Amino acid sequence: MKDQVQSLKDHGIRAGHIDSDSAIDIKEMAHSGAYNILFMSPEMLVGKGKEIVRNDVFKKNLVGLMIDEAHCVVKWGKSFRDSFLQIREVRSILSSKINIMSLTATATLQLRIEVQKLLGIVR
Numbered sequence: 001m002k003d004q005v006q007s008l009k010d011h012g013i014r015a016g017h018i019d020s021d022s023a024i025d026i027k028e029m030a031h032s033g034a035y036n037i038l039f040m041s042p043e044m045l046v047g048k049g050k051e052i053v054r055n056d057v058f059k060k061n062l063v064g065l066m067i068d069e070a071h072c073v074v075k076w077g078k079s080f081r082d083s084f085l086q087i088r089e090v091r092s093i094l095s096s097k098i099n100i101m102s103l104t105a106t107a108t109l110q111l112r113i114e115v116q117k118l119l120g121i122v123r
Contacts, residue, residue, distance in 0.1 A: 001039040001042065008037060019044055020050070029053060033061040042067075046086035053093055062098055068117045070102035088120040 001017040017039035018026055024071035030038055030052045040049045045052040051056055065087075067073070091100065100121050107115065115121070 001041075004114060005037075005039060013037060015039070020048075030058055031055045033057045034051065036061075036063075042083040042087060047091055048081045050090065050093070053090055059094060060061050064099040064101055065094065066103045067100070067119065069104060070119075071101070071104040071106050071111055073118050074111055085118060088118065091120050 001019070001079060005015045005017050014035050015037040016026055016035045018030065019041060029035065038052075040052075045053070046080065070108065073087070091098075100119065102115050102119060103117075104111075
């Protein structure tokens with residue numbers, strides 16, 4: 001995530017990432033709407049990150065929820081990383097106008113359909 005954030009910053013995009021080691025000021029900046037793009041792991045998103053997602057300023061500035069390596073939702077979500085499956089719950093917190101993008105380079109048609117179903121993505 002750090003490399004992706006730095007690449008975006010190099011292009012003038014206000015990006016940040018939040019993980020379990022993040023300082024409180026990064027979370028405060030997220031609440032203030034300081035970021036155009038904010039990265040966090042599924043575990044952070046469905047755990048402590050829910051506080052950020054519920055923040056009205058954050059929601060107002062949010063344009064989309066992007067899930068990278070979306071094939072992991074199917075591959076690991078059912079057994080190893082339950083937090084992938086809980087991303088759908090976070091979707092219910094957000095406005096229905098917020099777009100969801102799931103990204104993967106390895107998806108067959110069947111896998112794409114299953115990811116959409118598990119994440120509650122409606123075409």
